[in-house]
Amino acid sequence: MTTRILVVAASALAFAIATTTVAAFARDPQLRSAPAPDLAVVVGPRVRHRQELAQLLLQLHDPDSPHYRQYLSTAEFDERFGPAYDDVAAIVSHLTEQGLSVSDVSPSGFLINAHGTIDAVERTFAVSVIKHEDSGHIVYAPDREPTLPAYLAATVTSVQSPENRTQLRANNTGPRIPSQESLPFTPGAIAQAYNLTPFYDAGLRGDGSRATTIAVATAFGFQLSDVREFWRTLGIERRPDLLEVIPVGGTATRTIDETTLDIEWAGAMAPGARVLAYVGADSYVSTFTSVYDRIVSENRAAVMTISWGLCERTMPRAYLDQSHAIFEKAAALGISVVAASGDSGAFDCGPDVLGVNYPASDPLVTAIGGTTLAVDDRGYRVGEQAWQGSGGGTSTLWQQPTWQTGLSGWRQSADVALNADPATGYYVVNNGTWWAYGGTSLGTPIWAALLALINQYRGQHTQPTIGAAGAALCDAALQPTAATVPFTDIVAGSNGHYTAGAGWDFPTGWGVPDAWTLAQSLATPATAHSVVGGSSIMSYLYPEPAATSGTVRVTLSARCSQTRGTVAVRGLSPGLYRLAIDDDPVIEFAVGASGRAHAPLNGVDPRGHQVTLIDISARVLFRGDFPFQAPPRVHMRARFDNPGRARGASGAVTYRSANGAEQFRATASGLPAGPYQLFAGTHQIATLVVLARADGATSGAVRFDSRNLSGQACPTPLRCQPLRLRHNGIVMLELTATKPGTGICPE
DSSP states (O other), X not given: OEEEBOOSOOOHHHHHHHHHHHHHHTTOHHHHTSOOOEEEEEEEEOOSOHHHHHHHHHHTTXXXXXXXXXXXXXXXXXXXXXXXXXXXXXXXXXXXHTTOEEEEEOTTSSOEEEEEOHHHHHHHHTOOEEEEEETTEEEEEESSOOOOOHHHHTTEEEEEOOOSSOBOXXXXXXXXXXXXXXXOBOHHHHHHHTTOHHHHHTTOSOOSSGGGOEEEEEESBOOHHHHHHHHHHTTOOOOGGGEEEEEESSOOSSBOHHHHHHXXXXXXXXXXXXXXXXXXXXXXXXXXXXXXXXXXXHTOOSEEEEOXXXXXXXXXXXXXXHHHHHXXXXXXXXXXXXXXXXXXXXXXXXXXXXXXXXXTTSTTSEEEEXXXXXXXXXXXXXXXXXXXXXXXXXXXXXXXXXXXXXXXXXXXXXXXXXXXXXXXXXXXXXXXXXXEEOSHHHHHHHHHHHHHHHHHHHHHTTOOOOXXXXXXXXXXXXXXXXSOOOEEOOOSBBXXXXXXXXXXXXXXXXXXXXXXXXXXXXXXXXXXOOOTTSEEEEEEEEESXXXXXXXXXXXXXXXXXXXXXXEEEESOOSEEEEEEETTEEEEEEEEOTTSOEEEEOTXXXXXXXXXXXXXXXXXXXXXXXXXXXXXXXXXXXXXXXXXXXXXXXXXXXXXXXXXXXXXEEEEEESSOXXXXXXXXXXXEEEEEEEEEOTTSOEXXXXXXXXXXXXXXXXXXXXXTOOEEEEETTEEEEEXXXXXXXXXXXXX
């Protein structure tokens, strides 16, 4: 028997909990003497050329890029970005040399499965494996994060195992007996409420092609008789060969309602689409990693639906990293991934603990939120509001994707929504019985079916699949016309913390679809670049060496799928320069005798990254952190106080900041001519020279400018600092107001 063990790069919180539990049980001699079966581990080799892959993923959704929706084949991805054969071979060699048995290397090279004794695991990953009891079961855990030799560490994304502690949960509310006063929705009723019937009227039901094939990523099995009864009773005509089951990690030993309802509803809403059920033998995180990898590697489906998840902060970091790498490949192959946002409202991580559900929080996944739908006696939609259980909030792990503009810098969900309230639930047949179910896991396979139908519609217009759908849905939401409004904006209700409102919101994203109108919008050629509804950010880079002259300005305009950037320089010496993002050069340009240059940054998004300007000798001349959103402009002015040592003397201080640049100016008049020392706090920062004019009046000024346009760079922060102008150690003028809202200290 092979026992599942946690050997992962876990989050600090999860690891602290784990080691505390381990310590409590490590002293039990009975547990230490229990038989020690083999343990299983999974190592994930790293993809190559990550910066190039990141740029490609941006270009795939940029309508002005020559790579726009030019998706790769599996072979092309593996050749350009897949783990290197030599890296995989080196990892396998190391594992076997340490006494582990490698049982499988996935066709993609993304996963290496191995198993061995506790001694072999401890030796291989430099951990101590400690047995402990958890809810009556003996489980295993390491006492620290695993490590590999330095020559291998750089080639590995993750080290994880099919462990027996972290399991994903199904995002449904469970069954209830249908109420005769409020009957659950049927596929026909949902099609009418969200305007899917025009697809069927036009003969668009799915055609069995890859573009309309739906892969259900799930755990545990289902009863085929339940699915067939659901479709037959509700009049869904489907060919038997359009449903296929692919076991992953062994054969499932039990059935579950989640797998059943996913298949029933995905197949019902796209009745001509092929449904591939990738069924994991269990719901451990490592099993789901294998499920994702199998779906993407086989590349038989253009849409993947995931109704499982867990609070992202409780997930092993290795699972998050490896899953994201697989979703990157899915995006490059043109596969749309949708996932349920969760059924615990804004508190996915526990009561009163704000948190979001993974994989819905992944930037490459479309998160499906939930609503409460109301229809009239004829089945027409008459009202809808956010469901209180709809997952949605701000990720603490994933940075904001490029198509989310003007937000906090972190990934925010949900993206879109559909009915999820169990009080207005859905029919499901499970174990031979008709039930009513709710939860975001119902809206997720329906959205998957809708994307499959949209892919078929796009195919009729000679357009490729949608692929990662976030940018396209954002574009559709922000570019409605008088004739096409693809989303119904949900402006009422909340998920227990966040309230639905006009435009995008946490519980419902852009809203619920008008399906046929959305298809038409997504089949319309993209319009010229515009920042309407997006953001425009300008930032100046700071001179790195103090003696550096010139100014460097980086500008970005972003709107969903489109970003346009420029770098403008002036005052630089003639020569060849490179602009780098996180130390990776992205463009090269020449500066002529004028000292000026202007170069495009198309296909590059610097938000949240460090940007540097490098000369031909690889010296860093300018550096700065490019913000996620434009910082607010600040303009303050305050007068110096005169302590009475120079009668009639006065002065002022002005401070401005905009676009990441700061400018400070201090002026003085009425002082005797000569040099004066300007202090910020206890530090002398400059010398202000007072000169006499022909009329006998005296004045002087000193200026700092981080753009280096004129004046030197400011050596220390000046906002909210006491400022004093001294002569021979005597304070002549001073500004001591440092409380917010006074002096040059903003509110």
